[in-house]
Amino acid sequence: MGILKGFIATAIILLIANLSFAGTTINGAGATFPYPVYTAWAYYYYKATGNRVNYQGIGSGGGIRQITKRVVDFGGSDEMLKPEELKKRGLYQFPAVVGAIVVVYNIKGVKDGELKLSNRAVCDIFMGKVKYWDNPEIKENNPSVNLPHKIITVVHRSEGSGTTWNFTYWLSHVCSAWNKKIGFGKVVGWPVGKGAKGNQGVTNYVKQIEGSIGYVEYAYKIQNSLKAAMLQTKDGSFVAPNEKSFKAAASKTSWDEKSSFYIPSNLLLAEGKNSWPLTVSTMILLANDKPETNKKVIKFFEWAFKNGDSTASKLGYVPLPKSVKQMVEDYFKNVVLK
DSSP: OTHHHHHHHHHIIIIISOOOOOSOEEEEEEOSTTHHHHHHHHHHHHHHHSOEEEEEEOOHHHHHHHHHTTSSSEEEESSOOOHHHHHHHTEEEEEEEEEEEEEEEOOTTOOTTTOBOOHHHHHHHHHTSOOBTTOHHHHTTOTTSOOOSOBOEEEEEOSOOHHHHHHHHHHHHHOHHHHHHTOOSSSOOOSSOEEESHHHHHHHHHHHSTTEEEEEEHHHHHHTTOEEOBEEOTTSOEEOOSHHHHHHHHTTOOOOGGGTTOOTTTTTTOSSTTOOTTEEEEEEEEETTOHHHHHHHHHHHHHHHHHOHHHHHHTTOBOOOHHHHHHHHHHIIIIIOO
């Protein structure tokens, strides 16, 4: 796990241990997608300020529920909430960092990035139509790859997940059969596969099961040395998941603080032949009736926006563009703290 394991180990000591301490403490919970970077930011924030940030990766569904019930000081969600939903729950919303979902596999003899999966192939694999790795539908785009006659084990999330929302939203828009029969959401009726809790749960299953395939946030792929497939851009070109393709997708996005940064498709299916199709922004949710608590949460994220870019990049995320950070700062001033 490398750098992440060190962050988590130290964070557990500094952020959870019952030590005498004069600073403030804020508690958050939600998406596992940004857990690695939030944990790292919290570690450095504690060292710099003496203030604690505890964040539990329980899934976006759990994060939305806990901030709605005011159980935590902030929630994390990879699903962007509509303005009307925010109003109903009494919440504010802003983006924290950009990341990406990747399709990871465990195929003996096939290297990282060597496998190309078309939209149709991903759809048919996750629908259970394509059952073996040497299926002609997969071999079509991989003529030089030695694909074994090995059964495919699909691994998916078992709990309410923003990563699932984004992944199934993408599938629904690149595969009419998926859209018609399954659709998208934080929880869906998976036709096949094994369920696992959190990005880490999917990661562990894919590592353990030869012939498996799953979807995880890119940081988990990096930290666990998983192998990820090339996917198709909106125009059909194959592209690899990396910082360049994530930034290309993020650059195509139009943000609007008036809608609390809500974008129906998140950053998915961005225009451009070099744009990773599963690029997403992960969001922070704040209660609209907790001004003093919100000041503490905002202080942390303002610190992260100023000091956390290099840490985010090392972990496989893309920091928000400067223009978007300024929009978020204006949102804090004109909406959240008004």
